[in-house]
Amino acid sequence: MSKTHTLQRYLATSVLLTLLHSTSWAEEVDPDGFKNPLQHLNFNQRQDQHEFERAALEALHIKDPLEQWNRRVYHFNYRFDQWVFLPVVKGYTTIAPHFVRTGVSSFFSNLGEIKTLANSLLQLKGHRAMETTARILFNTIFGVGGLWDPASKMGLAKNNEDFGQTLGYYGVPHGPYLMLPFLGPSNARDTTGAVADFGIDKSVNWLNMAKESQRNPEIFGLQIVDQRYITELRYGQLNSPFEYEKIRYAYTKSRELKIAE
Amino acid sequence: MLKRLLSPLYLVLSLLCILSFSAQAKQAATNYQFPLHNAFEATIAGTPKALRPPLPDDADISQHDYSLRLRPEREYTLPSNFWPVKTFRYRLAKQSGPAPLIFIIAGTGAHYSSSSMEYLKKLFYGAGFHVAQISSPTAYDFMVGASAYATPGYSPQDATDLYSVMRAIKKQQRNLQVTDWHLTGYSLGGLQAAFVSHLDEQQQAFNFKRVLLINPPVNLYTSVNNLNSLVNTKAVGANETRTFYALMLDKLTRFFNSKGRFDFNEAVLFEFQNSSEKLTDNELAMLIGSAFRFTAADINFTSDLINRRGVITPPQKRIYDGTNLTPYFKEALLCDFECYMHQQLLPLWRVHFKHTVLAEVAVTDADLDLLNKASSLYALTDYLSNNDKIAVIHNADDIILGRGDIGYLQHTFAERLTLYPYGGHLGNLDYNENAADILEFFHE
Numbered sequence: 001m002s003k004t005h006t007l008q009r010y011l012a013t014s015v016l017l018t019l020l021h022s023t024s025w026a027e028e029v030d031p032d033g034f035k036n037p038l039q040h041l042n043f044n045q046r047q048d049q050h051e052f053e054r055a056a057l058e059a060l061h062i063k064d065p066l067e068q069w070n071r072r073v074y075h076f077n078y079r080f081d082q083w084v085f086l087p088v089v090k091g092y093t094t095i096a097p098h099f100v101r102t103g104v105s106s107f108f109s110n111l112g113e114i115k116t117l118a119n120s121l122l123q124l125k126g127h128r129a130m131e132t133t134a135r136i137l138f139n140t141i142f143g144v145g146g147l148w149d150p151a152s153k154m155g156l157a158k159n160n161e162d163f164g165q166t167l168g169y170y171g172v173p174h175g176p177y178l179m180l181p182f183l184g185p186s187n188a189r190d191t192t193g194a195v196a197d198f199g200i201d202k203s204v205n206w207l208n209m210a211k212e213s214q215r216n217p218e219i220f221g222l223q224i225v226d227q228r229y230i231t232e233l234r235y236g237q238l239n240s241p242f243e244y245e246k247i248r249y250a251y252t253k254s255r256e257l258k259i260a261e
Numbered sequence: 262m263l264k265r266l267l268s269p270l271y272l273v274l275s276l277l278c279i280l281s282f283s284a285q286a287k288q289a290a291t292n293y294q295f296p297l298h299n300a301f302e303a304t305i306a307g308t309p310k311a312l313r314p315p316l317p318d319d320a321d322i323s324q325h326d327y328s329l330r331l332r333p334e335r336e337y338t339l340p341s342n343f344w345p346v347k348t349f350r351y352r353l354a355k356q357s358g359p360a361p362l363i364f365i366i367a368g369t370g371a372h373y374s375s376s377s378m379e380y381l382k383k384l385f386y387g388a389g390f391h392v393a394q395i396s397s398p399t400a401y402d403f404m405v406g407a408s409a410y411a412t413p414g415y416s417p418q419d420a421t422d423l424y425s426v427m428r429a430i431k432k433q434q435r436n437l438q439v440t441d442w443h444l445t446g447y448s449l450g451g452l453q454a455a456f457v458s459h460l461d462e463q464q465q466a467f468n469f470k471r472v473l474l475i476n477p478p479v480n481l482y483t484s485v486n487n488l489n490s491l492v493n494t495k496a497v498g499a500n501e502t503r504t505f506y507a508l509m510l511d512k513l514t515r516f517f518n519s520k521g522r523f524d525f526n527e528a529v530l531f532e533f534q535n536s537s538e539k540l541t542d543n544e545l546a547m548l549i550g551s552a553f554r555f556t557a558a559d560i561n562f563t564s565d566l567i568n569r570r571g572v573i574t575p576p577q578k579r580i581y582d583g584t585n586l587t588p589y590f591k592e593a594l595l596c597d598f599e600c601y602m603h604q605q606l607l608p609l610w611r612v613h614f615k616h617t618v619l620a621e622v623a624v625t626d627a628d629l630d631l632l633n634k635a636s637s638l639y640a641l642t643d644y645l646s647n648n649d650k651i652a653v654i655h656n657a658d659d660i661i662l663g664r665g666d667i668g669y670l671q672h673t674f675a676e677r678l679t680l681y682p683y684g685g686h687l688g689n690l691d692y693n694e695n696a697a698d699i700l701e702f703f704h705e
Contacts, residue, residue, distance in 0.1 A: 019290075032668035034662060035657050038490070038660060041546050044493050049492075051497050051547075052505070053595055054505075056554070059506050071583045072583045075342065078345065079344075124262075195432070236345050237372075239400055239402055240401055240555075241562055253510055256510070260517065261520075
């Protein structure tokens with residue numbers, strides 16, 4: 001679905017709902033105009049709630065037996081990103097015009113849907129498998145090998161499934177947290193999954209890509225640069241001495257959410 | 262596979278940006294059309310895309326991050342895992358010819374590249390300014406790379422640190438053609454902008470032409486107290502065994518389950534806040550309070566470690582890239598901002614600054630009171646009420662204000678105060694009417 005289309009729908013719905021919703025606070029406004037928004041909250045009268053502490057400390061309990069190694073890799077990745085990866089991506093954006101970059105992203109994204117299709121089937125998600133099949137066919141045929149993404153414009157939204165999610169779907173626990181060199185946050189289950197997905201891609205050999213990139217490693221290189229280009233995360237972005245812990249929590253929980261849907 | 266890195270980001274963003282349009286009944290007819298009338302929703306969600314002003318594209322902005330070596334001694338004394346912030350960085354967007362330059366100071370804990378900073382940069386750049394973005398003195402990178410005592414919270418000292426940074430920027434960018442100097446800051450950065458402007462009257466390095474304080478705390482201690490109290494809302498039932506975060510994640514899981522698809526964007530978040538899983542005001546307040554506590558933890562840990570006080574980290578502890586910091590993170594999370602003031606800020610202030618304010622008050626509470634008065638807008642009342650170049654914009658429902666604060670602003674700033682009826686804390690910063698008002702003030 002195109003952006004403007006989404007926006008229109010979103011605006012229409014929002015206007016409707018604004019009209020429908022008109023719950024009202026019994027508001028007391030001070031003489032100087034101050035509305036004192038905290039007056040609407042229910043506070044625990046006793047100050048010994050400590051719910052924040054309970055929740056925050058529990059969130060830090062994530063299985064991480066290789067923590068020392070993981071932290072070193074995190075710092076390695078951070079340095080590699082700043083000194084090699086991001087400068088390369090910057091060069092790429094300078095050399096390649098915008099439409100080329102979009103085409104490259106769509107192309108690799110189309111290839112990636114083979115993995116989604118295979119894993120939707122493995123999880124017996126028929127509807128998702130059909131949607132993904134339709135996307136691959138439309139984008140490969142009408143999008144000229146996946147350079148464009150007409151399927152999204154036709155209202156077929158992209159799904160993402162991988163073997164890590166399939167394992168999680170069948171109850172495999174995430175195992176120890178892992179920070180992979182170059183690749184970033186993962187865990188034992190998802191790393192296994194990634195290896196399996198790589199195997200699937202190779203054996204399906206869609207559009208002859210797996211074979212071609214073996215013969216021409218620069219294709220593989222372009223794929224990696226494209227991945228970094230479309231990934232918005234920057235190390236240091238959280239500007240916190242505890243960025244490692246925060247990424248670990250966010251990664252683990254977002255994977256749980258993806259497995260659950 | 263790097264795409265996976267995106268997902269944690271989405272999760273964090275989603276928790277911070279849950280969107281809603283449910284509006285309260287208007288009490289009085291105004292022509293201010295900002296749609297979110299719930300202060301907590303506005304604070305978290307910000308302005309809907311369609312109501313934001315047009316902004317230049319990043320690709321059309323000539324900008325760069327620059328480094329300054331302001332604390333060279335720390336390159337040797339600090340543990341190696343601080344390597345990314347040992348040199349101080351700022352971002353500068355340059356116009357092609359001569360232009361006025363505006364400094365922007367970030368809010369509590371915020372980085373120079375945080376979303377509000379990027380928004381303000383685009384707004385001012387589009388209006389023809391050179392723009393220099395500076396992290397908050399309470400931010401990790403500023404504390405390590407620029408701050409003399411690395412113990413933020415005493416506004417006069419924070420202003421001194423900021424002023425040194427600005428001078429260093431001016432020196433580094435001496436070839437830049439600047440016609441006039443301007444200054445702004447939001448939230449805590451707004452309060453600090455007032456102190457920087459006051460300092461500049463004495464030192465005259467810039468002679469700022471216009472200074473705008475955006476949603477500043479009036480009484481610093483009131484703001485700290487308000488934010489601290491938000492984590493004491495009844496967001497979790499008394500018999501609930503799951504924690505607050507687990508409950509929030511369960512809500513998201515149920516929502517995505519019923520939707521049958523995992524996908525985050527503005528429209529989905531709006532859908533969420535209109536579903537049966539909608540977050541209540543107590544829960545929204547708890548999220549805001551939590552974010553503040555995580556910032557407090559960063560400040561606690563960083564200030565303690567740089568000064569080797571031994572409050573969080575044992576003074577002799579050797580720390581390197583592989584050191585497990587989680588125990589110190591836990592320790593730092595248990596200490597809120599008020600606890601930080603008592604354990605770290607107040608003792609430092611007694612040694613270095615108390616004599617500059619007033620002598621001979623020994624009791625702790627009195628000290629806290631003195632420190633607070635010297636750090637709040639009250640310390641500058643005369644200066645602010647007699648200076649036409651300084652203005653303030655604020656919201657009648659800002660969650661960092663307390664009773665009487667708006668009265669103080671009206672009295673001190675008179676017609677130089679613009680008060681909006683809605684917006685919560687900074688929720689209307691990128692609303693197009695606010696944007697127009699902000700630019701108009703600097704163009705007069």
